[in-house]
Amino acid sequence: GEKMSKSYGNAIELQSNEKELKKVIMSIKTDSTPVEAAKNPDTDNVFKLYELFATNEEKAALAERYRAGGMGYGDAKKLLLEKVIHYFADYRLKRADLEKNMDYVQDVLRQGAAKARAIARQTLDDAKHACGLL
Numbered sequence: 001g002e003k004m005s006k007s008y009g010n011a012i013e014l015q016s017n018e019k020e021l022k023k024v025i026m027s028i029k030t031d032s033t034p035v036e037a038a039k040n041p042d043t044d045n046v047f048k049l050y051e052l053f054a055t056n057e058e059k060a061a062l063a064e065r066y067r068a069g070g071m072g073y074g075d076a077k078k079l080l081l082e083k084v085i086h087y088f089a090d091y092r093l094k095r096a097d098l099e100k101n102m103d104y105v106q107d108v109l110r111q112g113a114a115k116a117r118a119i120a121r122q123t124l125d126d127a128k129h130a131c132g133l134l
Contacts, residue, residue: 025081030073041066046076053083
């Protein structure tokens with residue numbers, strides 16, 4: 001399968017602003033099925049991503065619209081964009097908040113590193129004891 005990564009230009013950066021998210025989502029590759037023709041939700045990338053965020057009712061409704069024809073992939077991408085923006089809104093706010101409080105972030109990182117060092121030291125001592133080295 002195709003790889004996902006920022007360097008391929010096909011990753012959705014969740015901390016992106018709405019304009020950047022729109023650019024990425026609207027450029028998702030789709031097949032060349034014309035708007036009026038029926039489309040297969042099971043083989044479409046946009047639908048697969050939409051499924052991650054939608055309720056069962058929303059998935060069924062969109063699948064029905066795909067199979068009925070008359071809906072372009074652009075419409076499906078707009079629905080996906082709405083879902084992604086809504087789903088990650090709180091995370092983006094929290095991130096923006098943290099970016100304004102880098103002292104706090106650094107403190108948390110330092111505390112985490114100290115805890116990790118203590119656990120690693122204990123684990124190493126336990127391993128040495130187990131091997132008869134201590």
